[in-house]
Amino acid sequence: MAGGGGAPEGAPIEVEDAAKALVGELLVKRRLLTRSGLRRKAPPTLDNQNAVARQVQAMVLLYNYYHRKQFPQLAFADPKRFILAALLADADLLVYLKHDAEAGTSVTDRAVEDACGIAEALDAKADSPPRTSTWPISKVAVLLVDPTWNKCLIERSSVTKGVWCIFEKDITPAVSIDIDLSAPGARNEEARNSERYMLQTAFSVVESKTGMKHDSLLFLEEHLVYSLSKKETTAKLFVLQYEQTVNSKLTEMPIEDLISRMSGPIFINEACPEMTSVIEYYHILPYKEVLLNLLNRERSLDSSQIIPKEQPLVDETSGINVNLNHQMYASLQSLQKMRNDIVREHCMLGDRSAQLDMDIQTIFTEGKMTPRVTSILRKYEENNSNMMKVATSTSSNMKRKRLSNIIYFPLLSGLYQATVCLVCPDLELKADGGMKSTPCEARDSAATAMLHQLHMKAKEKLAELDISAPDAAA
Secondary structure, rough: EEEOOOOEEEOOOOOOEEEEEEEEOOOHHOOOHHHHHHHHHOOOOHHHHHHHHHHHHHHHHHHHHHHHHHHOOOOOOOOOHHHHHHHOOOHHHHHOOOOOOOOOHHHHHHHHHHHHHHHHHHHHOOHHHHHOOOOOEEEEEEEEEOOOOOOOEEEEEEOOOOOEEEEEEEEEEEEOOOOOOOOOOOOOOOHHHHHHHHHHHHHHHHHHHHHHHHEEEEEEEEEEEEOOOOOOOOEEEEEEEEEOOOOOOEEEEEEEHHHHHOOOOEEEEOOOOOEEEHHHHHHHHHHHHHHHHHHHHHHHHHOOOOOOOOOOEEEOOOOEEEOOOHHHHHHHHHHHHHHHHHHHHHHHHHHHHHHHHHHHHHHHHHHHHHHHHHHHHHHHHHHHHHHHHHHHHHHHOOOOOEEEEEEEOOOOOOEOOOEEEEEEEEEEEEEEEOEEHHHHHHHHHHHHHHHHHHHEEEEEHHHHHHHHHHHHHO
């Protein structure tokens, strides 16, 4: 199998040739029973049928969506054409087709039809990503990253044999998201319960897979991502930070390496098609954009200004080239990294402080040992002595917690609101964000509002300059 990373040049492989490569040792062949064995025995078990169906579904989406995304001139392969191509690639698949007397079609047949529907809805020919904002959520996904945000945890063969994935769990029934939760007053109890349920599901999946407890994880962000499980549905992705790995069966992989391996073409070598390493990360492909954002965010924090080790300067009076001192730039880069680390810790402390305020306010509101209070106390029981110190220092200012120019408002409804204040010698602005479910979201909302105000101020300033220009000319 050829390596990924964008080095090899892709080839526009037709479905018949693609099927021969895909029905290989990695995806399907190892799951097929031999024809001689099938003649002597009963049809394959349901477990074996489901395993083959999952891998055939991956084949369909790899060709009909991801491969055609790179080569949109290729025709969409409908279920009939794809099944025929797969049978030509390996006749052993025949036993997995049309075996269900009641339903009329086999598990594998239905998997091919479903995958074609998913690929059609995603639309490989579209220039922009699919509009998933109105699609219901069908599953919860969790991306676990280390404290540096440079590595993440993935597992192999838990869904599809030979393929890597992050943690996922289907939600039944699907949770509707057609409510604008950011609009004041629109976030009703049902919507709040849905979000709590999804977050609890995420923590539960992590604990079952890794043994990591809820209180050892730090919530970073959440995203809506298209799903490869059901047509026109999304996955609610939670990005959580872990301190240390517990399950040795999981693999801690650098995010940069992961992105490299899942980038580039699906097939190379048009004359004799080969698969690349991209197919080994098929289940993680929907989350590639999130991984890229995490990686780029880390790079922007660590190198907000790229400074060369040597930079020649020209002395205009003497014409002498002067090389700037290496050590000065190395020191400057070190100072910039220290500053960025402090800013990041500052934001994390603000989020944690706001969460503490919320918990303290809940305890005061409840007024007795209710299940909610018990849950909060358990969360902090490992740091009980520190918790009492925090509670003492915070209770005197329970309504708001200020860190620098960001103020968090924990609300009785379980939401957060943040305010950003900007004070300059000739300017003073204040921007309120919307009500959000986490301190991080509240901070982002307030920052967006502040950027809008700054944009409006800039437009006003430009308008003033345009008005004064004719007067100056006169």
